[in-house]
Amino acid sequence: MLKLKVEGMTCNHCVMAVKKALLRVPGVEKAEVSLEKGEAWVEGQADPQALLQAVAEEGYRAQVAG
């Protein structure tokens, strides 16, 4: 599982946009996004850089969390 810090989400629409973007990345089996925590969790074998790029393309800032 990979945890991402996601900045810029303000509502459930943002959550869904980020979640869908993550699910489109090859290798992603499951994605959960928390608006309150500003975090996302991804299961699967996706390239972390591809995940960050997918979120960025939706207009949010993401980085890999510890």
Ligand SMILES: [Cu+2]
């Ligand atoms: Cu929103």
